[in-house]
Amino acid sequence: MPTDLLQVTGFTLAMALAATLLLLPPGVCLAWLFARREFPGKSLVETLVSLPLVMPPVATGLILLWSFGARGPFRSLDIIFTWRAVVLAMAVMGLPLLVRTARPGFEQVPRRYELMAESLGAGRLRVFRTVTLPLARRGVAAGALLAFSRALGEFGATIMIAGSIPGRTLTLPVAIYTAAETGQDGRAAALLAVSVVLAFGAAWASNRLVRAEPAMDDAGEGA
Amino acid sequence: MSLAIRLRFTLRQGRFTLVVDEDVDAGVLVLYGPSGAGKTSLLEAIAGWRQPQSGAIAIGDRILYASASGVDVPVQLRRVGYVPQEALLFPHLTVRGNVAYGAAGDRIDRVSEILEIADLMDRPVAGLSGGERQRVALARALAASPALLLLDEPLAAVDTVRRRRILTYIRRIRDELGVPMIYVTHQAAEARAVADRVLLLEDGRVTARGTIDLLPG
Numbered sequence: 439m440p441t442d443l444l445q446v447t448g449f450t451l452a453m454a455l456a457a458t459l460l461l462l463p464p465g466v467c468l469a470w471l472f473a474r475r476e477f478p479g480k481s482l483v484e485t486l487v488s489l490p491l492v493m494p495p496v497a498t499g500l501i502l503l504w505s506f507g508a509r510g511p512f513r514s515l516d517i518i519f520t521w522r523a524v525v526l527a528m529a530v531m532g533l534p535l536l537v538r539t540a541r542p543g544f545e546q547v548p549r550r551y552e553l554m555a556e557s558l559g560a561g562r563l564r565v566f567r568t569v570t571l572p573l574a575r576r577g578v579a580a581g582a583l584l585a586f587s588r589a590l591g592e593f594g595a596t597i598m599i600a601g602s603i604p605g606r607t608l609t610l611p612v613a614i615y616t617a618a619e620t621g622q623d624g625r626a627a628a629l630l631a632v633s634v635v636l637a638f639g640a641a642w643a644s645n646r647l648v649r650a651e652p653a654m655d656d657a658g659e660g661a
Numbered sequence: 662m663s664l665a666i667r668l669r670f671t672l673r674q675g676r677f678t679l680v681v682d683e684d685v686d687a688g689v690l691v692l693y694g695p696s697g698a699g700k701t702s703l704l705e706a707i708a709g710w711r712q713p714q715s716g717a718i719a720i721g722d723r724i725l726y727a728s729a730s731g732v733d734v735p736v737q738l739r740r741v742g743y744v745p746q747e748a749l750l751f752p753h754l755t756v757r758g759n760v761a762y763g764a765a766g767d768r769i770d771r772v773s774e775i776l777e778i779a780d781l782m783d784r785p786v787a788g789l790s791g792g793e794r795q796r797v798a799l800a801r802a803l804a805a806s807p808a809l810l811l812l813d814e815p816l817a818a819v820d821t822v823r824r825r826r827i828l829t830y831i832r833r834i835r836d837e838l839g840v841p842m843i844y845v846t847h848q849a850a851e852a853r854a855v856a857d858r859v860l861l862l863e864d865g866r867v868t869a870r871g872t873i874d875l876l877p878g
Contacts, residue, residue, distance in 0.1 A: 554745075555751075557710075557736055558737075559763045
């Protein structure tokens with residue numbers, strides 16, 4: 439593989455990984471919250487979290503640009519057209535996928551396992567860490583993998599806030615677009631092949647995780 | 662060891678209402694009655710898994726629930742061990758991970774010796790038999806040093822031969838660890854094998870209280 443192809447692939451993988459790690463804590467908290475708690479405005483928050491999934495990615499990118507750009511409220515973070523903007527775009531676009539996939543994982547954990555842990559003296563945080571999260575782990579892992587694969591393919595929001603600076607912000611999808619646009623068909627095909635292989639691997643692993651649920655005791659309500 | 666237990670509460674769920682007004686001593690108190698009598702609901706109210714609508718629950722001098730004064734001790738502070746019918750062993754942990762979950766000090770060795778599960782300790786819980794699961798669930802509850810142990814039909818998923826062995830373990834727990842117990846069953850023979858005192862429960866009400874002489878057959 440040519441050096442610049444390797445560089446773009448490595449950079450994209452690193453950014454997607456960073457974005458996934460960044461969105462894991464808030465994504466897991468939101469998934470748990472939606473699965474386990476009722477609160478005023480819940481459906482509004484759920485809709486807000488889902489928005490990047492249904493809005494044009496370019497529109498999401500524009501919102502990010504206005505928020506983090508020269509006149510935005512978060513301009514002091516100075517991330518526009520840097521690798522941090524790539525991570526942010528990928529994380530925002532991946533969040534709804536993580537939340538929507540991890541949520542059923544939490545819903546499937548019988549409440550009685552958590553009560554049992556409490557009866558053994560565990561506080562709420564320990565119950566979450568040692569019982570709820572491990573029992574929901576396949577849903578969380580599948581969601582993280584989906585968010586990762588989405589991050590690998592992120593284009594619209596990335597190009598709005600990070601641009602396509604070779605060696606600094608250029609990701610695989612943006613590089614494919616640039617190569618196709620400038621008539622470098624051979625390069626576009628090579629980038630495309632890498633992209634397909636990565637996406638296929640991530641989606642396949644995510645599907646396997648969702649299907650293989652751990653065996654739990656029949657924890658139905660007793661009389 | 663005996664422990665004074667005050668149960669004075671009303672618990673409604675759907676069309677079923679459980680009303681209890683009893684002061685009892687558990688050595689081993691057997692709650693005996695048919696399915697749907699409210700035995701499990703009573704245990705779960707003591708454990709804090711279900712909240713009564715009104716009344717009071719106290720074990721010894723500790724008030725666990727009192728609607729009048731707004732006391733409702735959180736589940737994790739009740740020190741009430743519970744072995745439900747389905748055992749609820751944590752499927753992602755080994756036997757040792759389960760037994761050690763709420764364990765205090767060297768209690769793990771002691772209970773694994775009494776319940777003879779030392780050779781199971783490194784196994785995942787998925788491959789255990791019904792009897793082994795119940796012994797591990799018992800060990801896990803006991804390792805947390807509960808002030809009171811609640812057992813809900815612990816022999817329901819166990820064949821006849823193993824039933825006798827597990828009843829032996831339960832008597833050893835009573836005699837060697839001195840943990841007071843409330844034992845739910847609808848099997849008279851099982852009740853007779855362990856009971857110091859008996860409460861008969863039917864349709865959400867206590868219909869009789871006394872010794873094993875109350876039991877049929």
